[in-house]
Amino acid sequence: MEILTEVILAIVAIIFLHSLRCFLLSSGKPWNWPLVGTLPMAFLHFHRIYDKITECLQAGNGVFLFKGVWFTGTDRLITTNPANVHRIMSANFSNYPKGPESKRIFDVFGDMLFNSDHDEWKCHRKITHSFLNDQRLHNYTPKINQHILEKGLIPVLEHVSKQGLEVDLQDVFERLMLDATCMMLTGYDPGSLRCGFEEVAFSRAMDDASYTIFLRHILPERFWKLQKWLGIGQEKIMTSACTTLDNIAHNYVEMKQEQLRISKDNEQEFDALRCFLTEDEAIGSTKHPYSVMRDTVVGLMFAGRDTTGAALTWLFWLLSQNPLAESKIREEMEAKLSWVDATDCWSCDTGELSKLVYLHGAICESLRLYPPVPFQIRTTVQPDMLPSGHRVNSNSKIVLSSYAMGRMKSIWGEDCLEFKPERWVSEKGGMRIEPSNKFLAFSSGPRICPGKELAFIRMKAVVAAILHYYNVQVLPRRSLEVDLEDVFQRLLLDVTCMMLTGSDQEIHEGSLSRTIDDASLTRSFGSYKSG
Numbered sequence: 072m073e074i075l076t077e078v079i080l081a082i083v084a085i086i087f088l089h090s091l092r093c094f095l096l097s098s099g100k101p102w103n104w105p106l107v108g109t110l111p112m113a114f115l116h117f118h119r120i121y122d123k124i125t126e127c128l129q130a131g132n133g134v135f136l137f138k139g140v141w142f143t144g145t146d147r148l149i150t151t152n153p154a155n156v157h158r159i160m161s162a163n164f165s166n167y168p169k170g171p172e173s174k175r176i177f178d179v180f181g182d183m184l185f186n187s188d189h190d191e192w193k194c195h196r197k198i199t200h201s202f203l204n205d206q207r208l209h210n211y212t213p214k215i216n217q218h219i220l221e222k223g224l225i226p227v228l229e230h231v232s233k234q235g236l237e238v239d240l241q242d243v244f245e246r247l248m249l250d251a252t253c254m255m256l257t258g259y260d261p262g263s264l265r266c267g268f269e270e271v272a273f274s275r276a277m278d279d280a281s282y283t284i285f286l287r288h289i290l291p292e293r294f295w296k297l298q299k300w301l302g303i304g305q306e307k308i309m310t311s312a313c314t315t316l317d318n319i320a321h322n323y324v325e326m327k328q329e330q331l332r333i334s335k336d337n338e339q340e341f342d343a344l345r346c347f348l349t350e351d352e353a354i355g356s357t358k359h360p361y362s363v364m365r366d367t368v369v370g371l372m373f374a375g376r377d378t379t380g381a382a383l384t385w386l387f388w389l390l391s392q393n394p395l396a397e398s399k400i401r402e403e404m405e406a407k408l409s410w411v412d413a414t415d416c417w418s419c420d421t422g423e424l425s426k427l428v429y430l431h432g433a434i435c436e437s438l439r440l441y442p443p444v445p446f447q448i449r450t451t452v453q454p455d456m457l458p459s460g461h462r463v464n465s466n467s468k469i470v471l472s473s474y475a476m477g478r479m480k481s482i483w484g485e486d487c488l489e490f491k492p493e494r495w496v497s498e499k500g501g502m503r504i505e506p507s508n509k510f511l512a513f514s515s516g517p518r519i520c521p522g523k524e525l526a527f528i529r530m531k532a533v534v535a536a537i538l539h540y541y542n543v544q545v546l547p548r549r550s551l552e553v554d555l556e557d558v559f560q561r562l563l564l565d566v567t568c569m570m571l572t573g574s575d576q577e578i579h580e581g582s583l584s585r586t587i588d589d590a591s592l593t594r595s596f597g598s599y600k601s602g
């Protein structure tokens with residue numbers, strides 16, 4: 072009992088000293104010193120941490136300093152100021168790389184574009200951009216979309232609808248995007264979206280890796296590195312996930328080599344592995360080492376599956392809350408799509424889908440309110456003065472919060488929390504383009520997402536096909552907030568258990584591990600019913 076009292080007193084003393092330090096830091100500084108947040112604040116508001124950060128950023132005019140624990144390197148300057156974003160992402164880009172810590176956290180991606188900086192990044196950028204911008208990929212994309220809808224999505228929804236079943240739409244969309252992205256990268260459809268909803272090793276390994284990456288953002292680096300070294304807890308799961316991903320990538324390469332041995336001239340097909348193995352001009356007509364091929368394929372799998380899957384889930388949830396917007400999308404489809412009158416067919420023609428301006432606005436609204444990548448972190452090389460007047464030292468961590476940016480009254484006006492696709496339609500009825508330092512969902516500057524157009528086309532094809540055939544209803548009994556609370560409770564349980572025992576194995580089944588990913592805090596966990 073005495074020991075317990077001492078432990079509690081020690082914790083209270085640490086929290087008091089920590090808060091005092093933060094108070095002293097925030098007082099007596101020049102007027103433009105940012106508002107300071109503390110660790111106790113983060114714990115108190117953990118179940119709504121993104122909203123709390125948004126409130127702090129509103130109060131601090133778009134800049135907010137989070138003080139972490141002493142000597143752990145967890146202090147963060149968080150900003151939503153568009154001028155700061157422009158300086159960090161574009162004007163002084165070379166001074167704000169992702170940094171070596173990011174590379175260690177995301178080590179599953181190896182040296183892929185997403186995970187590199189400076190000259191190495193430039194080199195990978197050339198490969199990935201050339202592939203994603205190749206005209207042959209654009210020609211092949213509608214065929215991939217048609218295939219995954221015909222073989223995966225529609226049969227599954229037809230089955231669910233006829234049997235009157237409930238379905239987790241997020242699971243459906245993630246499986247769909249896994250199949251689409253895998254086809255784009257390897258030429259093979261893994262068929263993860265089929266009526267049986269069988270567990271797919273590829274998805275499971277990606278989920279495990281994503282959850283580990285998420286925990287690595289919270290836990291001190293020394294702690295998870297020790298776990299990795301000892302081969303215990305979540306790091307053990309990560310090692311096994313990496314091995315699974317390596318094996319899957321290796322198998323696809325072997326299958327593609329075999330296919331190419333038989334015939335090289337299938338003009339109908341275009342995929343990343345084919346380009347790598349035939350030294351195609353789409354990847355610079357060069358022979359790249361195996362590791363580049365592996366890292367590019369694995370990295371793009373993550374980039375293409377989770378983001379687009381989460382964005383589609385949120386879009387359907389928002390449409391269920393805004394039936395008028397859904398009717399407007401249907402009206403637009405009737406007016407602009409040539410195939411919509413036919414009962415039993417649809418087309419994924421990119422030209423036709425590009426005419427859907429209102430749907431484009433609805434997708435942008437969903438990405439503004441629920442960005443699948445809710446924040447991005449950069450590390451300063453040299454000290455710098457931000458346009459907001461805040462000075463940053465070298466090796467400082469800066470967080471750009473896309474989630475908070477989408478909810479700032481100063482950027483989007485008083486109605487910033489409302490879902491209004493009209494916001495993205497110009498007076499002449501065309502698409503209204505917002506600058507990327509204001510709409511940060513796809514990042515900004517030289518590191519802007521190279522898959523943006525592809526993602527829009529895929530999402531439009533999926534939404535058009537679903538709305539053409541079905542009405543999606545969110546089941547009322549599972550409210551979003553209740554589920555998110557559940558998520559945070561499970562998360563705290565996992566983290567605490569890991570701190571105390573070094574392992575979350577005992578609570579693995581039914582804990583957060585199977586249901587969360589890196590973009591996790593914006594996931595819905597909702598159940599949907601088609602009818």
Ligand code: HEM
Nearest residue numbers: 184185374375378379382444447512513514518520522526
């Ligand atoms: C709704 C869908 C998507 C969203 C919201 C999204 C968002 C983002 C964001 C915010 C970043 C910057 C991340 C950072 O720097 O920390 C990024 C980078 C990237 N995205 Fe996407 N993305 C989407 C879909 C895709 C797709 C379909 C692909 C390709 C298959 C893709 C490929 C990439 C790549 C390669 C990068 C790294 C770029 C670089 O570091 O230079 N993304 N994406």
